[in-house]
Amino acid sequence: MQQPQQAPWIDQLGDWNPQLLRELRGRLKPRSVIAAIALSAIGQLLLFLIIDKLPNQSKWLNIWRSFTYGLPFLLLILGSYLIVSDLTHEENRGTLNFIRLSPRPAWQILLGKILGVPTLLYLAIVLAIPLHLIAAVAAGLPSELTLSFYLLLLASCILCYSAAMLYSLIAVPKPGAASWQFTAGISFVAIAFSLGFVIAFYFWSFTVAWRSLDNFPEIFGYSLADQRFWFYLDISQNFWLAHAFTLINLAIGTALIWRVLLRYFRQPRSSVLSKKQASELPDCSLSRSVFLGLLALPRFGRESP
Amino acid sequence: MLSTTGLTKQFDQTISVNQVNLQINAGEIYGLIGPNGAGKTTLIRMLAAAEEPTAGEIYISGQRLLPDQPNPGIQRQISFLPDDFPLYDDLNVVDYLDYFGRLYYLRQPELAQRINQVLELVSLENKRQSQISTLSRGMKQRLSLARTVIHRPVLLLLDEPVSGLDPIARVQYRETIKTLQTEGITILISSHILSDLEDFCTSIGIMELGRLVESSQLQALYQRDRRGQQIIIAALGEAAALQQVLQTMPLVTVCEILPSGNQVCIQFAGTNLEAANLLRDLITGGWQITEFSPVQASLEEIFLKLGYQQTS
Numbered sequence: 041m042q043q044p045q046q047a048p049w050i051d052q053l054g055d056w057n058p059q060l061l062r063e064l065r066g067r068l069k070p071r072s073v074i075a076a077i078a079l080s081a082i083g084q085l086l087l088f089l090i091i092d093k094l095p096n097q098s099k100w101l102n103i104w105r106s107f108t109y110g111l112p113f114l115l116l117i118l119g120s121y122l123i124v125s126d127l128t129h130e131e132n133r134g135t136l137n138f139i140r141l142s143p144r145p146a147w148q149i150l151l152g153k154i155l156g157v158p159t160l161l162y163l164a165i166v167l168a169i170p171l172h173l174i175a176a177v178a179a180g181l182p183s184e185l186t187l188s189f190y191l192l193l194l195a196s197c198i199l200c201y202s203a204a205m206l207y208s209l210i211a212v213p214k215p216g217a218a219s220w221q222f223t224a225g226i227s228f229v230a231i232a233f234s235l236g237f238v239i240a241f242y243f244w245s246f247t248v249a250w251r252s253l254d255n256f257p258e259i260f261g262y263s264l265a266d267q268r269f270w271f272y273l274d275i276s277q278n279f280w281l282a283h284a285f286t287l288i289n290l291a292i293g294t295a296l297i298w299r300v301l302l303r304y305f306r307q308p309r310s311s312v313l314s315k316k317q318a319s320e321l322p323d324c325s326l327s328r329s330v331f332l333g334l335l336a337l338p339r340f341g342r343e344s345p
Numbered sequence: 346m347l348s349t350t351g352l353t354k355q356f357d358q359t360i361s362v363n364q365v366n367l368q369i370n371a372g373e374i375y376g377l378i379g380p381n382g383a384g385k386t387t388l389i390r391m392l393a394a395a396e397e398p399t400a401g402e403i404y405i406s407g408q409r410l411l412p413d414q415p416n417p418g419i420q421r422q423i424s425f426l427p428d429d430f431p432l433y434d435d436l437n438v439v440d441y442l443d444y445f446g447r448l449y450y451l452r453q454p455e456l457a458q459r460i461n462q463v464l465e466l467v468s469l470e471n472k473r474q475s476q477i478s479t480l481s482r483g484m485k486q487r488l489s490l491a492r493t494v495i496h497r498p499v500l501l502l503l504d505e506p507v508s509g510l511d512p513i514a515r516v517q518y519r520e521t522i523k524t525l526q527t528e529g530i531t532i533l534i535s536s537h538i539l540s541d542l543e544d545f546c547t548s549i550g551i552m553e554l555g556r557l558v559e560s561s562q563l564q565a566l567y568q569r570d571r572r573g574q575q576i577i578i579a580a581l582g583e584a585a586a587l588q589q590v591l592q593t594m595p596l597v598t599v600c601e602i603l604p605s606g607n608q609v610c611i612q613f614a615g616t617n618l619e620a621a622n623l624l625r626d627l628i629t630g631g632w633q634i635t636e637f638s639p640v641q642a643s644l645e646e647i648f649l650k651l652g653y654q655q656t657s
Contacts, residue, residue: 051453058447065444066435134431137395138492141425142448143417306415309397 059139059149063156072160080164084171100178101259107172108189112238115165115197119158120204120234121227126157127208128223131308146305147298154201181259185250188283192245195290200237202297204230209304249286251276346371346531347392347500352401354387361387363555365401369533369548371499374526376542376563377535378648379552385535386428388552389504392533393425405500421449424498428505430489434478438469438488441477442495449496463491467521483514490521494530501525503534507541519544543644551648566647576620579608579636580627587632594623608636 054061091102130136139149176186211226250256275285303314347369354362362384369375377385390396392403394410403410405419433441439460446456464470467487472480480488486506493501503522507515515538523545526532536542542549549566551559559566580587584602588609591600596619599612613620617639624637 054443054447055452058444061447062433062436062440062444065440066433134427134429135433137427138425138431138445139448141393141395141420141423142445143420143450144448145415145417307397 057148057152057155058144059152060156061152063152064159067156067159073163076160076164077167080167083164084168088171098179100175101181104172104175104179104181105260107168107175109242111165111168111172112193112196112241115158115161115193116200116238116241117231117234118161119197120200120230120237122158122161123153123201123204124208124230125223125227126153127205128212128226131209131212132223140306140308146302150202150205150298150301150305153205154198158201182253182255184279185253185259188249188279189245191283192241192249192286195287195294196237196241199290199294199297200234202294202301203237204234206297206301206304207233209301209308244286248276249279249282252279252282346373346406347533348404349392350402352388352391352403353399354384354391354396355399360555362391362398365552365555365557367550367557367560369531371531372526372529373547374522374532374534374545375548375550376546377533377550377552378537378539378542378644379535383552384555385552386504389425389502389533389535390427393423393502394420395425421496422499423502424493424496424500425502426489426493426504426506428508430486430506432477432485432489434476437474437476438464438480439473441488442491445492446495451496459495459497463495466494466524467491468517483510483517486510486514487518487521490518494525499529499531501530501532503532505535505537507536507538515541539644539648549644563644566644574613574620575640576611576613576623577603577608577636577638577640578611578627578634581633581635584609590627590630590632594626596623610640613639 050061053064087103087106091099091106094102127136130139142149173186176183207230208226211229246260250260253259275282300313347367349365349367352362352365352367353360365384365388367388377388379385387396391398392405392410394416397412405422408419410416410419433444436444442460442463443456446459451459460473461470464473467490469484469487469491472484477485477488486509490503490506493503506522507518510518519541522532522534526545534542534546543563546563548560548562550557578587578591584607588600588602591597591609591611596613596615597611598614601610602608603610613623615623620639624634627634
């Protein structure tokens with residue numbers, strides 16, 4: 041019997057990253073896709089109807105604000121939960137071992153997980169983006185703010201999902217060892233961790249990344265008096281400097297996690313850090329810049345240089 | 346094809362595999378037997394690179410399997426099927442095989458051809474679009490085997506692949522393994538069902554308490570055991586008279602009449618040639634022999650004897 045022909049792009053996708061294709065095939069079932077589309081549409085409709093009925097409010101600005109506050113919650117918390125849950129399940133079942141034993145590099149497998157596991161969530165979010173963009177334009181918001189939001193959200197998702205993967209690999213001791221209570225415990229910690237990350241995302245975005253916007257008080261409904269300094273440099277004063285600083289730090293954090301992740305994925309029974317990594321960590325200039333930067337912020341955050 | 350030197354695995358205070366020196370030639374089906382807890386699964390997992398050895402070295406096709414490092418070249422040559430054969434219930438049969446084929450860098454159109462071949466091999470052609478969750482246990486086990494061979498490995502490591510299968514499914518599984526051998530795949534298989542191993546294995550290794558206490562060609566094992574073989578003899582006339590004659594024969598150590606009353610069972614310490622001479626002597630002595638049946642000890646009997654002897 042011949043296999044039905046499939047679209048060439050599916051083959052190309054599968055050749056590039058079999059893990060991603062596997063996740064898409066496992067998740068993009070008609071019923072699940074319809075449910076994701078319906079949930080997204082109903083959510084948007086309800087939001088639109090509720091805000092439309094509020095008196096004396098700028099409708100489009102409120103729609104934009106609702107999305108801006110809501111999307112990180114959904115993406116970071118639900119996405120992290122889905123990744124932790126998937127990896128815990130695979131590790132428990134023993135299927136992750138088969139993937140480990142394949143000759144594909146670990147980065148391909150892990151990237152496939154990040155891109156593929158929250159597929160239905162991505163679908164629901166992508167369907168909400170047009171309304172978010174329309175609201176931004178209708179409310180007359182600067183385009184760089186919307187661009188910044190999605191850029192920071194994307195970089196945060198990559199960091200948060202990478203951390204979630206590492207956490208789930210470390211937390212599950214060995215195949216078959218975990219009960220549902222154990223899995224639930226792991227998921228609860230992951231949700232708590234990502235909730236903290238979402239709060240940090242808002243705090244950072246408001247106080248550093250978007251603080252220099254001229255119409256910040258009108259957009260968000262309140263004003264910020266404080267400045268944010270890093271090594272006596274007022275990073276919140278310049279929109280592009282704040283973003284460069286934020287993205288570099290997120291990239292460094294992600295790179296450090298991936299260094300550990302790539303090794304630990306292949307050798308789950310080894311220590312989390314190799315001897316080399318453990319000895320490099322306190323010494324390397326990369327980590328020094330991150331940690332000194334983070335330590336310097338709260339110290340000098342609320343005073344002038 | 347596969348060799349190990351001093352392979353050892355220690356978990357905390359327990360030595361699970363102890364100084365195993367294994368040698369398997371290309372094209373062999375090597376049966377690994379031993380009681381529960383003998384270290385078979387740990388040994389197989391180390392050979393599959395799923396477990397890191399505490400000490401010792403593993404060579405596959407002359408290349409050393411390096412611990413603590415990715416071995417993509419060797420990993421393409423090996424395939425491992427654990428005893429619990431986990432599967433993805435959310436995929437259908439074809440998508441599952443497609444996924445594993447791609448993990449091993451198979452591309453179209455070869456991938457589609459190979460999927461058809463392995464489905465035919467395990468007789469699941471009619472289930473290609475079925476959801477894995479709907480398959481029976483035997484089908485799932487066969488699908489797992491199809492997954493392990495999709496990338497044409499040169500070494501197949503099977504840990505208890507027929508456990509839990511009904512007799513018909515076991516026969517089908519045996520035939521599949523024989524077919525794989527004809528394709529030139531070297532197979533290491535562990536099983537508690539020794540009659541199955543007897544049917545297709547070319548060599549046998551016996552593990553006890555983490556040690557490989559016996560490793561040899563199956564025929565050599567039988568030959569060695571045959572030095573103390575039993576022969577059942579029947580002739581026209583009185584069995585008691587035949588017993589008296591046999592007791593005088595050289596190399597006959599024990600001789601007794603079986604409950605049937607017309608058969609005599611002897612314990613014979615000679616070779617096959619000497620057994621043939623015994624038959625000739627009986628016929629030339631005027632006995633009309635109606636049965637002369639050397640009783641071949643089963644692998645199970647040899648295992649019980651050898652395993653016990655070596656450990657003790």
